[in-house]
Amino acid sequence: MMRIAFQGTEGAYSEEASLKAFPGAQTIGLPTFHQVFSAVTEGEVDLGVVPVENTTAGIINQTYDLLLETDLHVVGELVLKVDHCLLAPPGTRLEDVRKVISHPQGLAQCDGFIARYKLEAIPVYDTAGAARALAENPEPGLAAIASRRAAERYGLVVLAQSIQDFIGNYTRFFVLSREDWPRREGPYKTSVVFTTRHRPGELLAALKAFADQGINLTKLESRPRRNPDRPFSPIFYADFEGHAEDPGPSQALLTLLRRASFVKVLGSYPAVTSWGFLKDPED
Numbered sequence: 261m262m263r264i265a266f267q268g269t270e271g272a273y274s275e276e277a278s279l280k281a282f283p284g285a286q287t288i289g290l291p292t293f294h295q296v297f298s299a300v301t302e303g304e305v306d307l308g309v310v311p312v313e314n315t316t317a318g319i320i321n322q323t324y325d326l327l328l329e330t331d332l333h334v335v336g337e338l339v340l341k342v343d344h345c346l347l348a349p350p351g352t353r354l355e356d357v358r359k360v361i362s363h364p365q366g367l368a369q370c371d372g373f374i375a376r377y378k379l380e381a382i383p384v385y386d387t388a389g390a391a392r393a394l395a396e397n398p399e400p401g402l403a404a405i406a407s408r409r410a411a412e413r414y415g416l417v418v419l420a421q422s423i424q425d426f427i428g429n430y431t432r433f434f435v436l437s438r439e440d441w442p443r444r445e446g447p448y449k450t451s452v453v454f455t456t457r458h459r460p461g462e463l464l465a466a467l468k469a470f471a472d473q474g475i476n477l478t479k480l481e482s483r484p485r486r487n488p489d490r491p492f493s494p495i496f497y498a499d500f501e502g503h504a505e506d507p508g509p510s511q512a513l514l515t516l517l518r519r520a521s522f523v524k525v526l527g528s529y530p531a532v533t534s535w536g537f538l539k540d541p542e543d
């Protein structure tokens with residue numbers, strides 16, 4: 261049986277994404293992203309599933325930083341529609357709620373709702389963990405933001421549903437593996453990390469390497485590099501359409517390698533081509 265590690269507690273969105281992509285897998289919730297990355301690295305599990313970005317709240321910084329520090333391969337991407345609910349112990353009324361606990365991403369994705377109801381937002385380490393903690397230690401006026409699945413698992417009621425700021429709230433996840441996977445049929449995407457020299461036009465030249473090959477970039481993210489000698493020098497994360505071994509991408513990567521001061525291919529993986537993929541059946 262395939263073993264998949266995710267960050268969080270049973271009922272987390274990361275677990276839901278894992279099970280939709282790998283039905284029947286054994287999912288193992290771990291408290292931190294560090295532990296997920298090291299469980300895959302040490303061979304304690306076959307795969308890790310970690311969130312990378314969300315359409316409402318943006319990137320998950322820690323995932324990006326760990327991708328740089330470890331040698332795992334990105335072998336897949338998953339997209340899950342994240343539909344947040346306000347959960348509370350049975351008998352609670354919406355107007356009684358004063359404080360809300362959830363994962364920082366869950367809180368960020370429901371910022372408008374939290375402001376409208378003047379709730380105090382308290383971050384905890386995952387959405388389902390918030391639901392479980394609330395069920396175990398109910399407190400008057402306290403609610404959690406998590407999925408309907410988490411409500412069912414921990415015996416809470418749904419006071420409000422689809423409370424995220426945007427209905428089109430999707431989270432994208434990476435599937436991490438120790439070994440690269442053989443290539444399959446269909447369109448691919450590739451994720452790379454690179455840094456450029458500190459000279460005018462270097463980022464432009466790096467991006468031109470892709471443009472010259474007619475390659476479509478689907479993402480460009482900049483993070484501060486953890487370099488004590490050059491604080492705030494950026495490191496770039498790019499995704500593009502195609503497999504790193506295709507003629508166009510391999511030529512672009514070669515050009516990038518010649519110009520950039522550092523290049524790392526995180527992986528090539530089958531692209532999720534429709535945002536409907538992994539949607540809830542009732543949508």
Ligand SMILES: O=C(O)C(=O)C[C@]1(C(=O)O)C=C[C@@H](O)C=C1
Nearest residue numbers: 272273274311363365386387431
């Ligand atoms: O807390 C969870 O349920 C998670 O799976 C984590 C996480 C995240 O880190 O982005 C995953 C999906 C949602 O965007 C909210 C939270």
